[in-house]
Amino acid sequence: MENRQDETAFWLKNGKVTVEGALTAYLTLSETLLQEQNFPHLTYNGLVEFLRHNGVTFGIDMVSCQQIVMNPRGYIGFKQKVAVGKAPINGENAVIEILLEDITHVPRELEDGRVDFFDLGVVRTVHKGQILAKKKLPTEGVQGVGVNGAPIMAKPGRDYRLPHGKNTVISENGLELIADKDGHVSYTPRDVKIHVFDVFEVNSDIDFSVGNIDFLGTVRIRGNVLPGFRIVAAGDIEVAGNVESAVLEAGGDIIIRGGVQARGKGMIKAGGSVRARFMQGAIVEAGVDVIVRDSIMHCTISAGRSINMQAQKAVIVGGLVRAGEEVRTRTLGSPMATPTEVEVGVHPQLRTEMQGLHQRMKDLHQNMDKSKKALTLLDNMAGIGNQLPPDKAALRQNLSATYQHYLREEEELMYRRSEIEAILLDTKRAKVYCLDVLYGGVKLTLGTQVAYMRDTRTGPVVFGITDGELTTNVVY
Incomplete structure (x- = not known):
C-alpha cells in the first residue's frame, strides 16, 4: 500500500491532466522526467488512480493508458488522450407539415394553342373536417457525461405552434389543424397562419350601385373597379376586368385579369402576390410576388420576393420597382433613357416590420x-x-x-427580430434579369451596390452579388 502511495505521489508531481470541453482528457508527463534515471514503475491501476486524483472518472481509454504504461518515457512532453466522455445529443425541433396543394399550377392551354397565364387555379377550396397541417412533436434529446462523471445536459428541441387561423381548429391531441367550415383556404408563410374564408361575389362593376367593400373573406368582382372605390378583403381579391384609380387591400393574393390604370392614385396592396395583364401609374405592394404579363410603366412597385414579367415583349419603364430577391423582364428602360429605378434585396415589407x-x-x-x-x-x-x-x-x-x-x-419579439435580421443580411439571391434589351437611364441597386446604366446593352444580361460585389452575366 505504501508503494502505491509513493507511486501515485510521484506521478501527481510529474504528470499533468488537462480537460478540454468536459469531454476529452489529456495526460502530459513532465519533461523533468528526462533527467531521472529511475522512477517508480507505472502500472495501469496506478495510472487510473492518478487520473481519478485529477477528477477523470468516466470514459477512460484503456488502450491509450496501456500504451503509456508500457513506455512512459515515449510520452514525456506530449499530450496523450486518456479519456473521452459521452457527448449529449440535442433534441430535434418540432416539424409543421402544411397539407395544402401548391398554388403555382401549370397555366391552362387554350383551344387555339395559346396559354392563359392568368388561369392558374390559385383559389384553393377545403371542406369542413379536412386536415390542413400536421405537427411532429420535438424531442428532449439524450444527456451526455463528461470525463469527470458529471452529466452534460442536452438541448431540447424547439416547439412550434400550428398555423391556427380563422375558421380552423386544433385537434384534441394538438397535432392536427382542421378546417372548421367549407371555404377558401389562404396561407401566407410570413404570417404563419392558415385561414379558411367564405367568398363574396359581385356580378357587376364596383360603382355607386355597390359602394365600398370590407369583407373577412375572398372577394370576386365580375366587372371593373372604377376610380375612387375601395375593396378590403382578409382573403384574396379577384377582378375580372380592369382596375382604375382605386384602393385594393388583400390579406392574400390580388388577381386582376385585365390591367391597372391608376395615374399615380389609389393603391394595390396584398399580403401574398399581385397578378395583372399590365400596370400604368400604379402603386403596388405585395408580400410575395408581382406578376405582370405585358408592361409596367411609370409605377411604384414593391414585392417581398420577386417581380416577374411574362410576355415575349414585356417591358419595365419609368418609376421605381423593388423586390426582395429578383426582378425579371424582357426589356428594361426605353430608347429615350427614361429614368427607371430597380432595387433588389431590399425586402420592403420586412424593413417596415422591423421598424414596427x-x-x-x-x-x-x-x-x-x-x-x-x-x-x-x-x-x-x-x-x-x-x-x-x-x-x-x-x-x-x-x-x-x-x-x-x-x-x-x-x-x-426578439425571436422575430432575429429572423428578419438573418433574411436582410442574405443578398446572395438578389438578381436582376434583363433578357432582351437594357437601355441607358436605368439605375440598379442590389443590396448596397449601385450601378447607373449609361449605354444600351443587349441581353440576356443578369446582375447579381458575388462576394459583396456587383457582377454581371451571372449563370442561371
Missing part, C-alpha cells in the same frame, strides 16, 4: 419598467412579514402576471 418591432420593443420595455417599479414599491410596503392589505395583495398578483406576460412577449 423596434417601436413595440420600446413601448414594451417602458411598460415593463413601470410594472417592475410598482412591484418593488408593493414589496417594500409588505415589509419583513410579506403582508399586504387584500386590495394591495390582489394588485401585486395582477402586476406579477402582467410582468410575466411582458417577458413572454419580449421573447417572441
Whole structure:
C-alpha cells in the first residue's frame, strides 16, 4: 500500500491532466522526467488512480493508458488522450407539415394553342373536417457525461405552434389543424397562419350601385373597379376586368385579369402576390410576388420576393420597382433613357416590420419598467412579514402576471427580430434579369451596390452579388 502511495505521489508531481470541453482528457508527463534515471514503475491501476486524483472518472481509454504504461518515457512532453466522455445529443425541433396543394399550377392551354397565364387555379377550396397541417412533436434529446462523471445536459428541441387561423381548429391531441367550415383556404408563410374564408361575389362593376367593400373573406368582382372605390378583403381579391384609380387591400393574393390604370392614385396592396395583364401609374405592394404579363410603366412597385414579367415583349419603364430577391423582364428602360429605378434585396415589407418591432420593443420595455417599479414599491410596503392589505395583495398578483406576460412577449419579439435580421443580411439571391434589351437611364441597386446604366446593352444580361460585389452575366 505504501508503494502505491509513493507511486501515485510521484506521478501527481510529474504528470499533468488537462480537460478540454468536459469531454476529452489529456495526460502530459513532465519533461523533468528526462533527467531521472529511475522512477517508480507505472502500472495501469496506478495510472487510473492518478487520473481519478485529477477528477477523470468516466470514459477512460484503456488502450491509450496501456500504451503509456508500457513506455512512459515515449510520452514525456506530449499530450496523450486518456479519456473521452459521452457527448449529449440535442433534441430535434418540432416539424409543421402544411397539407395544402401548391398554388403555382401549370397555366391552362387554350383551344387555339395559346396559354392563359392568368388561369392558374390559385383559389384553393377545403371542406369542413379536412386536415390542413400536421405537427411532429420535438424531442428532449439524450444527456451526455463528461470525463469527470458529471452529466452534460442536452438541448431540447424547439416547439412550434400550428398555423391556427380563422375558421380552423386544433385537434384534441394538438397535432392536427382542421378546417372548421367549407371555404377558401389562404396561407401566407410570413404570417404563419392558415385561414379558411367564405367568398363574396359581385356580378357587376364596383360603382355607386355597390359602394365600398370590407369583407373577412375572398372577394370576386365580375366587372371593373372604377376610380375612387375601395375593396378590403382578409382573403384574396379577384377582378375580372380592369382596375382604375382605386384602393385594393388583400390579406392574400390580388388577381386582376385585365390591367391597372391608376395615374399615380389609389393603391394595390396584398399580403401574398399581385397578378395583372399590365400596370400604368400604379402603386403596388405585395408580400410575395408581382406578376405582370405585358408592361409596367411609370409605377411604384414593391414585392417581398420577386417581380416577374411574362410576355415575349414585356417591358419595365419609368418609376421605381423593388423586390426582395429578383426582378425579371424582357426589356428594361426605353430608347429615350427614361429614368427607371430597380432595387433588389431590399425586402420592403420586412424593413417596415422591423421598424414596427423596434417601436413595440420600446413601448414594451417602458411598460415593463413601470410594472417592475410598482412591484418593488408593493414589496417594500409588505415589509419583513410579506403582508399586504387584500386590495394591495390582489394588485401585486395582477402586476406579477402582467410582468410575466411582458417577458413572454419580449421573447417572441426578439425571436422575430432575429429572423428578419438573418433574411436582410442574405443578398446572395438578389438578381436582376434583363433578357432582351437594357437601355441607358436605368439605375440598379442590389443590396448596397449601385450601378447607373449609361449605354444600351443587349441581353440576356443578369446582375447579381458575388462576394459583396456587383457582377454581371451571372449563370442561371
